[in-house]
Amino acid sequence: MSKTEAFREHIEEGYTFKGDYITMGAAMLDGEAVTGAHIKVPLKTLNRHGLIAGATGTGKTKTLQVLAENLSDKGIPVLLMDLKGDLSGLAEPSPGHPKIDERHQKIGLPFEPKRFPVEILSLSEQDGVKLRATVSEFGPVLLSRILDLSEVQEGIVAVVFKYCDDNKLPLLDLKDFKKVLQYATGEGKKEFEEAYGRISTSSTGTILRKIIELEQQGAELFFGEKSFEVNDLTRIDADGRGYINIIRLTDIQDRPKLFSTFMLSLLAEIYATFPEQGDSDQPELILFIDEAHLIFKEASRALLDQIESIVKLIRSKGIGLYFVTQNPTDVPNEVLAQLGLKVQHALRAFTARDRKAIKLTAENYPISEYYDTKEVLTSLGIGEALISALDEKGRPTPLAATLLRAPMSRMDILSEAELKALIKKSSLVPKYGEVVDRESAYEILNEKIEKAEAAAEKEKQAAEREKTSSSTRSSSRRSYQRQNPVVKVLTSATFIRGVLGVLKKVIR
Numbered sequence: 001m002s003k004t005e006a007f008r009e010h011i012e013e014g015y016t017f018k019g020d021y022i023t024m025g026a027a028m029l030d031g032e033a034v035t036g037a038h039i040k041v042p043l044k045t046l047n048r049h050g051l052i053a054g055a056t057g058t059g060k061t062k063t064l065q066v067l068a069e070n071l072s073d074k075g076i077p078v079l080l081m082d083l084k085g086d087l088s089g090l091a092e093p094s095p096g097h098p099k100i101d102e103r104h105q106k107i108g109l110p111f112e113p114k115r116f117p118v119e120i121l122s123l124s125e126q127d128g129v130k131l132r133a134t135v136s137e138f139g140p141v142l143l144s145r146i147l148d149l150s151e152v153q154e155g156i157v158a159v160v161f162k163y164c165d166d167n168k169l170p171l172l173d174l175k176d177f178k179k180v181l182q183y184a185t186g187e188g189k190k191e192f193e194e195a196y197g198r199i200s201t202s203s204t205g206t207i208l209r210k211i212i213e214l215e216q217q218g219a220e221l222f223f224g225e226k227s228f229e230v231n232d233l234t235r236i237d238a239d240g241r242g243y244i245n246i247i248r249l250t251d252i253q254d255r256p257k258l259f260s261t262f263m264l265s266l267l268a269e270i271y272a273t274f275p276e277q278g279d280s281d282q283p284e285l286i287l288f289i290d291e292a293h294l295i296f297k298e299a300s301r302a303l304l305d306q307i308e309s310i311v312k313l314i315r316s317k318g319i320g321l322y323f324v325t326q327n328p329t330d331v332p333n334e335v336l337a338q339l340g341l342k343v344q345h346a347l348r349a350f351t352a353r354d355r356k357a358i359k360l361t362a363e364n365y366p367i368s369e370y371y372d373t374k375e376v377l378t379s380l381g382i383g384e385a386l387i388s389a390l391d392e393k394g395r396p397t398p399l400a401a402t403l404l405r406a407p408m409s410r411m412d413i414l415s416e417a418e419l420k421a422l423i424k425k426s427s428l429v430p431k432y433g434e435v436v437d438r439e440s441a442y443e444i445l446n447e448k449i450e451k452a453e454a455a456a457e458k459e460k461q462a463a464e465r466e467k468t469s470s471s472t473r474s475s476s477r478r479s480y481q482r483q484n485p486v487v488k489v490l491t492s493a494t495f496i497r498g499v500l501g502v503l504k505k506v507i508r
Helices: 003-014 043-048 060-073 098-107 135-147 151-166 174-184 189-196 201-216 230-234 256-273 293-297 301-317 352-362 373-379 416-424 429-433 441-483 485-490 493-507
Strands: 021-029 032-042 050-053 078-082 118-122 244-248 285-289 319-325 341-344 384-388 400-404
Touching (some): 032 043, 032 400, 050 060, 060 285, 060 319, 060 400, 135 151, 135 201, 151 189, 151 201, 174 441, 256 293, 256 301, 352 373
Parallel strands (some): 118 244, 285 319
16 A cells, blocks of 8 residues: 555544544645545534634634634524625625636545625624623623732622622623722712721722723723624524624734633623533634733733633534634643644744744644654645544544635625625614613612712701701890890899899898
8 A cells, every 4th residue: 555545544544534524635645635535523512612822823713714614504603703704705605716726636525616604793892793791691700800910809899799799780881890999988888898897998999990901902892782682693604504794803902901801701691591512513703812812911910810711612503613823822721632623734843943843833733754843834825734633422523734725705805885785785784883871880879879979968068047047046045145244133143132132122
């Protein structure tokens, strides 16, 4: 048996599954694609999370596009983070190209241009379905971790939430939360001390400063109503294809705090909302987090612990998380250890640090008799990647350098007119388009303070009137006594003694 035939058999044995799967491309040996040696990923293990990594320009975004398309075709909804603005083309079919035909001929797959059901979402003022969440939905723990608070400050946040629960004060946006903090050390200081103990003004000041920092990154657009319902991410179109939900983030690339805040709140809401699923034939939803280093770069230790915990637990809900970044070392080891599918595009060795990163990356992959992993990592071309997945029993599949299939949709962005037309057709834009600012903690506390101030003012005025009245009566008596000489004589001690002397003599 030739080396090529042995390799083909090795691949077919490692990538044959009982259940449904998606095809990524064809395995390569000595730099050439082995036609028909298809690299597949079983749907059953897609909730085991994954990683798409590689240097700039090696084809990560197109790999993400291929995965999203094939998942949608299998009826699995997808959520994509579009930081560079180049994923909207999923809504239109590929125009085709002779190079695409040549690539697919080598792979041994027919090429079929397609458009996919796409929903455009927005975290900012850009057009699309508005994504919002209330402060209450975050809860005290997640909010404290996002703000990177100390243990004492976390306790104050917990007390604020408890006070709002006890007094039926809705915490909807950041102005509500700030108002309660100010009230706790201002007009409501006595009320808080009696029920929850003394709250330090220096601690509340620190919390307020951190909230202002978050607001400066645009968080006031995100916190509020109407809250986005995560079940709207799992819609299926009339043809049985899952919706591809694209969050446009082109205008918040320089605001990683807002990005990580949104991602954590979304994951926490999905985890709280979706039912336990266990091992099923396919996932409920797949999330691709592009430029994943933005989440981890600004994260505190407490926040990293939260992310790690969610990554571990959320797969039981049928949710798969896929991190897209330049280097696997951008992702913490605790998270990296949880990732089942790894798609590694080329890495460049320009510096000693790059060579060290390549060595560490190579150690993350199964050993193969057909590849020197470190060498392959630096020699892969555009649209080629090392792939290792999990089979249906959770075991790593054979490592395969893969010639990846081309996207079926457009590999370019939509024009402004096309984008507007797509958003206009959306059934979710009207649902979440209106900003709701109902009565909440801010308005209720302001009214309470105004009533207390009005009552205090009335008491003060009544006291002043009483004081004025008493003073007037006393003054009148004194004035009367001063101005009437008869009264003065009749009430004098000398006059009284004289009268008593006369009476005494008369009696005798």
